[in-house]
Amino acid sequence: MRKQRGLLIVLSGPSGVGKGTVRKELFSQPDTNYEYSISMTTRLPREGETDEVDYFFKSREDFEELISQGKLLEYAEYVGNYYGTPLDYVNQTRDAGRDVFLEIEVQGAEQVREKVPDGLFIFLAPPSLSELEKRLTGRGTETDAIIQSRITEARKELEMMNLYDYVVENDEVERACERINAIVIAEHCKRERVEKRYYEMLKENV
Numbered sequence: 001m002r003k004q005r006g007l008l009i010v011l012s013g014p015s016g017v018g019k020g021t022v023r024k025e026l027f028s029q030p031d032t033n034y035e036y037s038i039s040m041t042t043r044l045p046r047e048g049e050t051d052e053v054d055y056f057f058k059s060r061e062d063f064e065e066l067i068s069q070g071k072l073l074e075y076a077e078y079v080g081n082y083y084g085t086p087l088d089y090v091n092q093t094r095d096a097g098r099d100v101f102l103e104i105e106v107q108g109a110e111q112v113r114e115k116v117p118d119g120l121f122i123f124l125a126p127p128s129l130s131e132l133e134k135r136l137t138g139r140g141t142e143t144d145a146i147i148q149s150r151i152t153e154a155r156k157e158l159e160m161m162n163l164y165d166y167v168v169e170n171d172e173v174e175r176a177c178e179r180i181n182a183i184v185i186a187e188h189c190k191r192e193r194v195e196k197r198y199y200e201m202l203k204e205n206v
């Protein structure tokens, strides 16, 4: 039987909802079975961020070159900076049968949905907009003006949550991780059962 391709798991949601926190918690668990796709960005590194670990930090010129060479699965300009997912890494990892985990904003997630309709799309939602603002402010990495831009974006992004396969509320990090792990396990069971049925069907003599 053909080896099953890895799943493409897309975690999206507004800035400050806790995508990075949840992703780091998921990847700190010893039994995690996903590979994290490190994104490219033209944003400057924040204090404590490392090139090739948190992001591949690129100049605008280099990023635009990657776009024109078709090297990105998706990309978006978000609050003045480019962000994008390296295409080769995603394909090679999935071809090796490993699940790939993307943590991206919603415009990019929409592009992935067009290109990878069998992806698994999970929207991470805040308990409320005021809690979202509190988290963005509490993180202390953006100016007040940028926080306001991100909140404005968040209002539009929240309207898109019904396009997703699942909505997970990030009320508490551990609980959000448990829900995401449960979703991925359930989706694997569902998809593998469909594959097996399909191969059984091919053996039929008609």
Ligand SMILES: Nc1ncnc2c1ncn2[C@@H]1O[C@H](COP(=O)(O)OP(=O)(O)OP(=O)(O)O)[C@@H](O)[C@H]1O
Pocket: 013, 014, 015, 016, 017, 018, 019, 020, 021, 022, 135, 136, 138, 139, 170, 171, 172, 173
């Ligand atoms: N469940 C939670 N309860 C309370 N605070 C949280 C929770 N999850 C994350 N946070 C806090 O909210 C802030 C924003 O989290 P984080 O940076 O992970 O968000 P993000 O969605 O990745 O943001 P961005 O999209 O801008 O990268 C951080 O200070 C983080 O510690």
Ligand SMILES: Nc1nc2c(ncn2[C@@H]2O[C@H](COP(=O)(O)O)[C@@H](O)[C@H]2O)c(=O)[nH]1
Pocket: 013, 014, 015, 019, 039, 040, 043, 074, 075, 076, 078, 083, 084, 085, 103, 104, 105, 106, 107, 108, 109
């Ligand atoms: N479309 C994409 N969005 C991405 C990617 N990597 C990260 N992001 C999202 O951008 C915003 C801002 O990130 P920050 O690190 O500056 O706070 C956030 O929502 C990220 O999830 C990507 O490859 N493509």
